[in-house]
Amino acid sequence: ETGVTQSPTHLIKTRGQQVTLRCSSQSGHNTVSWYQQALGQGPQFIFQYYREEENGRGNFPPRFSGLQFPNYSSELNVNALELDDSALYLCASSLTPGLSGANVLTFGAGSRLTVL
Amino acid sequence: AQKITQTQPGMFVQEKEAVTLDCTYDTSDPSYGLFWYKQPSSGEMIFLIYQGSYDQQNATEGRYSLNFQKARKSANLVISASQLGDSAMYFCAMREDTGRRALTFGSGTRLQVQP
Numbered sequence: 001e002t003g004v005t006q007s008p009t010h011l012i013k014t015r016g017q018q019v020t021l022r023c024s025s026q027s028g029h030n031t032v033s034w035y036q037q038a039l040g041q042g043p044q045f046i047f048q049y050y051r052e053e054e055n056g057r058g059n060f061p062p063r064f065s066g067l068q069f070p071n072y073s074s075e076l077n078v079n080a081l082e083l084d085d086s087a088l089y090l091c092a093s094s095l096t097p098g099l100s101g102a103n104v105l106t107f108g109a110g111s112r113l114t115v116l
Numbered sequence: 117a118q119k120i121t122q123t124q125p126g127m128f129v130q131e132k133e134a135v136t137l138d139c140t141y142d143t144s145d146p147s148y149g150l151f152w153y154k155q156p157s158s159g160e161m162i163f164l165i166y167q168g169s170y171d172q173q174n175a176t177e178g179r180y181s182l183n184f185q186k187a188r189k190s191a192n193l194v195i196s197a198s199q200l201g202d203s204a205m206y207f208c209a210m211r212e213d214t215g216r217r218a219l220t221f222g223s224g225t226r227l228q229v230q231p
Contacts, residue, residue: 107161
């Protein structure tokens with residue numbers, strides 16, 4: 001069983017540019033969540049995708065958007081990059097949207113974005 | 117308002133000893149879940165243990181146990197017989213039933229196991 005894979009692992013962008021991060025969910029998982037982890041902090045929930053639709057969103061502006069594809073993989077898009085967007089972006093998949101002891105988030109290793 | 121508080125930015129423990137990582141939480145939801153994750157330097161978050169708010173017994177998973185004190189709103193992680201490979205960041209997280217989709221994480225504790 002393959003885990004969650006993310007690409008790219010590292011990237012550098014300049015302020016104002018746009019970025020797309022990609023995520024393949026763990027086999028058998030139909031739900032994907034994205035988290036932003038700034039340096040020295042815990043992850044913060046961006047949004048969740050289920051059945052190709054956004055199924056919950058954290059306190060992030062609309063320039064953060066996403067997609068989920070029929071094979072359950074997902075993309076995170078960030079427009080008009082700001083310096084504060086520099087962070088580790090973690091993708092996580094789960095069996096279903098509702099989290100519990102029997103349905104935990106399985107995380108990828110993340111994409112580290114640096115905005116200059 | 118911060119809902120998960122981890123007051124220990126860093127902890128040291130000798131190999132083979134036990135260590136407790138503190139976590140307190142705040143919620144008005146009677147139904148919630150508490151998770152602990154480990155984050156090595158590689159970046160991925162690794163699930164360790166879960167405690168549901170209605171669970172009568174403290175959760176255990178191998179060398180990990182969760183000291184759940186509901187009245188105090190604390191969910192401390194206990195790692196027994198520490199190993200060098202336990203050196204990592206540890207995050208406490210909560211899921212509230214009003215928003216079952218997301219976890220709220222604390223700021224983490226960096227654990228260093230010394231030989």
